[in-house]
Amino acid sequence: MTKSEEDEEPDVISAHKEAETAIIFASGVEPSVLAGKKASAYIxxxxxxxxxxxxxxxxxxxxxxxxxSYVIQNFTVISPNKMIDAGYEGSFQYEFQPGELSGGRSFGLVINVNYKDTEENLYRDAVFNQTVQVIEDEEGLDTETFFMYLMLLGMSGLILLGVFHNVSGKSRRGKKRNTPSANATTLNKVQLETGTTNGPVDYNWIPEETLKAINKGTPSPRRSPKKRANKQRSSETE
Amino acid sequence: DDEKAKIILVKRILNDIITERNDLAIEYNLYNIGDGVATDVELADSSFHESDFELISGMTSVKWSRINAGSNVTHAVVVQPLRAGDFNFTSAVVQYVSEKGVDVTFGYSNEIGEQEILSLKEYNRLHASHMMEWGLFALWCMPSIDVPLLLYYLSKRKYSKKVKKN
Incomplete structure (x- = not known):
């Protein structure tokens, strides 16, 4: 192979003059290409x-x-291997998916149909060869933004919880601080915690059988056996 | 100028999963991308043979008297595959008169190619709702949830009786 042949090689293969190709896209005559989304071409x-x-x-x-001549992205090649007899027509569907980051730019979209005749002569027809604007895919929630919003939601929740905790804690502390002083000034008496010795004890929550058992004087298991023995002896003497 | 019609026929499977004895929808789109009206348009698809498919609705052979330039027509057929396994979905054929006084033009659709038809058993294994399995799972979960609940309920009833009286 000589050098000139090598240089010309991409141009050597051309379309057969008796073969006609046409293309439309699923979006119409003009392709509407969305980044990261499948586009369909009908040939x-x-x-x-x-x-x-x-x-x-x-x-x-x-x-x-x-x-x-400078290729940026190659799409999947389909191989129909379909014979179109003389006088016949054939339709083909070509699906391609532009890269997700190709949005907002224009690219030259080239779609080639490669075919051969029965004598193994190769032909190539650029059925589409135009500059197209690739549109950025705005719709739909991708995982990245979804998790971003999820994190923002969680963070705002945490902040809210923190604020709520702070505010409610302060008010409770304030109340505690206020009540004794108020008592001291009005009643001139310092409240002393006296436990349950002289206050009314709420027995409401204790079930009847337990109360009965207490009134009977059943020794609690916490008491030492020695004490229990003493109590038994004292009851015997009575 | 010669105003000739030019028809692209696209055959498409609408199902995501093709299953034995389940409906399979096929859609045919005819786009007249030419400048003229296509007349006596006839679409035929002989790839669904009676031995492999049962026709549920639609016709595998349809006729339109005309398809205007720049317009498109859609046709759909629903079939049921009778057997599982790989099946080669081949082209449908369209014939039309592209301009007055010219012979009929024959065109092939795209070929979908070999697609797997899942057997019912395989389909159920992969995509059924698995009610039986989930039911059993719930049953096995019951002791560990219900026993603590019962204990809680008993104790709660025991201690809330007094309060009600007051």
Whole structure:
């Protein structure tokens, strides 16, 4: 292979003049390409000639808009391997998914149909070759933002809890501080904690059988056996 | 100018999972991307043979008298696969008259290719609601939840009796 041939190699393969291709997208004639979302292209291949063609593969790629020979992203190649007889037409569906970070920029979108005739001559037809604007995918909740909001929610909850705790704690402390002083000034008497010795004890919550048992004088298991023995003896003497 | 119709036929499976003895919806989209009206349009799909599929609704052969330039038509068929295993979904065929006084044009749709048809057993294993399993799970969970609940309830009843009286 000579050098000139090598240089020309991408241009050597061209479309057959008796094969016509056309394309539309799921979004219409103009492709609406969303970053990170699948886009569908429908390709029409009409064999107007007298020889059969075999569609070997369809490939798509994003090119640098200023230099279409510079490939930025290659899309999945499909290989229909479908024979389109002379005079027949064929439709193909080509799905591609632009990278998630490609939004908000324009790219050269190239979709090639590669086919051969029965004599193994290769042809390539660039069925789409235009600069398209890739739209950023605004809709939908991706995991990153979801967890960001979740964290913000948790943090605000924590802050709220902290504030609430602080405020309620202060007010309770304030009450405690206020009541004894008020008593001291009005009644001139310092309150002393006397336990339950001279205050009314609330027995309401204790069930009847337990109260009965207390009144009977059943020794609590906490008492030492020695004491229990003493009590028994004293009751015997009575 | 020659105003010729040009029809793209796209065949698509609407189901995410294809299962034996369950409905499988196929959609056909015909786009007339040409400049002229397509007349005597006939769509036929012979890939659902009686030995493999049962036709539930729709027709595998349809006719439209005309499809205007720039418009599209959708047709759907519902079938039920009779057997599990891989199945090669091949092209549907469309024929139409692209302009007056011209022979009929034949066109193939895209090929969906080989798709797996899941057996019912496999489908149930993967996607059923598993009511039986969850029921048993709940049953096994009951002792560890109900026994403490019962203890709590008994003690609560015992101690709240007095308060009610007052």
């Amino acid at each position: 029409h291949f009409a064999n107007k000639g007298s020889s059969n063609f075999i569609i070997t593969s369809i490939d798509g790629s994003f090119r640098y808009p200023q230099d279409f």
